[in-house]
Amino acid sequence: MTPLIQPNRWSCLAASFAMCLDISLEEVFEFLGHDGSEILWPELGDPFRRQSFHPQEMFDLCLQHLVIPVTIEYSPTVVVDGTSYCTMSVESCQERFQDFLQNHTGVLGGTGQTGTPHAVAWDKSKCIDPRGDSYPIDEFNPIVFFALF
Secondary structure (H helix, E strand, C coil): CCCCCCCCCCCCCHHHHHHCCCCCHHHHHHCCCCCCCCCCCCCCCCCCCCCCCCCHHHHHHHHHCCCCCCEEEECCCEEECCCCEEECCCHHHHHHHHHHHHCCCCCEEEECCCCEEEEEEEECCCCEEEECCCECHHHCEEECCCCCC
């Protein structure tokens, strides 16, 4: 996996998927038809006011490259009347998540070292951060893993 540097604060997801698919960020932008920079919500601060990227767009990109993305939640829940309920024990959630991490590359979504929403590439052993660093999983707070098959 070749590390890439995200060009701005709103392109970590696109850069992480590009790393995993071994393509350039320009190829991602060309496929999607945008670079995520359009301001859609001017009342919000950067990077949240930008169009940015959605995992569903990344799934289309993966399928275009004959790669199947599978969403693995760190803590699977169901919502009933606005309340979330975990459907598995904490231990089984952690074991399941670790099993996918050990066996698949992909993209982790969660909160990074700055405490803000972030995405990083995962190479089965470490986080490859599109900000230009790599580190162990315990330095990232995952919410979801997009495992690639």
